[in-house]
Amino acid sequence: MLVVRKKYGKGRGKPVIGYAFSWTPERKDVEDVHVSKTERLNKAKFNIEHNGELSDQENNNGKYDDEAYAEILATVLNLRVEKGLTQSDVARISGLSTSMII
Numbered sequence: 001m002l003v004v005r006k007k008y009g010k011g012r013g014k015p016v017i018g019y020a021f022s023w024t025p026e027r028k029d030v031e032d033v034h035v036s037k038t039e040r041l042n043k044a045k046f047n048i049e050h051n052g053e054l055s056d057q058e059n060n061n062g063k064y065d066d067e068a069y070a071e072i073l074a075t076v077l078n079l080r081v082e083k084g085l086t087q088s089d090v091a092r093i094s095g096l097s098t099s100m101i102i
Contacts, residue, residue, distance in 0.1 A: 001023060001024050002021065002022075002023045003021070003022045003023065004019055004020075004021055005019065005020040005021075005022075006018075006019060006020075007019065007020055027084075028086075029084070029085075029086045037074060037078065040073075040074040040077055040078065041070055041071060041074040043074075044069075044070035044071075044073040044074050044077075045067065045070040047073075048069060048070055
């Protein structure tokens with residue numbers, strides 16, 4: 001948040017001689033724009049489909065499971081954002097590495 005303060009002089013009529021600007025930095029984990037649940041779900045599905053660690057057979061076998069998994073990922077991400085937790089906070093609490101957490 002930006003705060004602007006006027007600096008006043010000692011002359012007649014209390015003239016403004018300058019301005020002082022100060023601000024408090026924004027939290028780093030805050031989203032700039034609202035992201036809808038469907039958008040998060042689509043992103044999760046895309047990440048599952050383009051996972052380089054899965055073979056083609058594994059990717060095709062889990063088509064129906066991927067949608068359920070993507071739904072779970074989107075729900076978890078929504079909860080994490082609502083509670084204001086960062087990836088490192090969740091990693092510390094759960095004991096998982098940060099690369100495993102969305």
